[in-house]
Amino acid sequence: MRITGHRIAAIALSLATTLSGCAVVKNTGDAIFGQGRSDAQLTPRNDTYRDLLNLPQPKGKILAAVYSFRDQTGQYKPAPASSFSTAVTQGAASMLMDVMNESGWFIPLEREGLQNLLTERKIIRAALAKPEAPENNPMLPSLVAANVLIEGGIVAYDTNIRTGGAGARYFGIGADEQYRVDQVTVNLRAVDIRSGRVLHSVLTSKTVYSKAISADVFRYVKFKRLLEIEMGTTTNEPAQLATLSAMESAVIHLIADGIINNSWALQNPDDINSPVLQYYLNETTTFM
Template sequence: MRNEIIRLSLPALAIMITLSGCTAIKNTGDALFGPGRSEAQLTPRTSTFRDLLNLPTPKGKILAAVYSFRDQTGQYKPAPNSSFSTAVTQGGASMLMDVLNESGWFIPLEREGLQNLLTERKIIRAALAKPDAPENNLVLPSLVAANILLEGGIVAYDTNIKTGGAGARYFGIGVDDQYRVDQVTVNLRAIDIRSGQILHSVLTSKTVYSKAISADVYRFVSFRRLLELEAGTTTNEPAQLAMLSAMEAAVIHLIGEGIINNSWALANPEDINNPVLQYYLNESTYIM
């Protein structure tokens, strides 16, 4: 009788352990059936974006040109992904332009698609040159020149800088937990247009965290009756969000260095004590 009770309770116990393992990261429904469909939404941002928005006001906005912000890592995704699929985004310049615009310190100028812009201006000039063009048509103004040129790129993507995990198994019932940490590094430089001198250069890094948890059961519950259950879920921090966060931190550090070295100024000098600004200025002196 006692053996019969144990056989009946094992499946229930196995299911409870399996499902509880899955809920450690996401809810059970997501782990077993997937998260389902979701509507398009604005890209989620991290705490560095909040810091970017909470920066003090500048004395005057800086006209900045960004021609490119390339992937300089040469990294490709590991197998079984395509050998032609890069590990990091190729849209770094577009992401940096968004960060500069959101900071409130820069007026980013279109340079990545400069040829397209010039083509459109030629079309407008051709229309204005026609004899029957309306007299009230305004002359096309010249393009605005930048005060500084921002250069740099994604300079490193290191994988498996830290890995680990834990697991347990008892009578064919097991739970396993694993994690992996990658790291992305970006460089951002501010260059004086007139002299070509590099005014400021910063390197920022952001970890990319991945975690997997699984639970399984492999047990004979009676003669020729095998119970086998398996469930699990994996959470991968999006690499592009990590790079976006690194760019946001780089822009904040660049602003802070420029204030300290009088490359640009605050609208209110007392704002140098701003908590966000002080945090990043103090972080600049951090040594491992």
């Protein structure tokens, strides 16, 4: 039997296709059946978290209360994800409490779950009021009052503020890359408890980047023999991490603004020249 050059090329192409198909199926199987999964770990953070940890020490920590930090965007995930699933996290208050605590400048006071806290205190008082309660049992102290009320929320989530891509196709063989940029915006306000005056207010934004890369082959290798190959990958930046980064930036800007306007002070006044504070103090609003 005579084997022509065209037949050798077809056999080689078929072998390569089979091997690559096996590799793709194996990788897909690993992802499906758990071999690509990782153990639970601490939530990854952006560069703003490092800046938050490198802030200079305050002269005294600020007692701050956060009652809520709501989603004010009204945005839902685009179809076909779900028309009932929100585009941004609903646990922003918990995230903000963590950011404030990590900054080293605030002592966050529990207010979001205040009713639960008051219920537990009632239970303790009821136990202390019983006749058999020990006489030397210490009385329950009063709750600590806040000096500053932290207000605000997630005020905007804009989708497709920038999209684009590139691709090429030749004789049924093609590849393309597409990207999409969304943006989340948060507002943070520090309110004086005694007067109700808004001491400082900041708006910060963070982009949410998504990218998709794909390649495909669609051509006839011989009469009535169609070769079709598709492969690709998609990377989506988690929206909650972008929101968390925007909160971290907002807290740093709030601290820096308060230092400049003498609402609070540094332990060492010379720390005003620290690289972190100088970077955020010199950051200006960009105009689109």
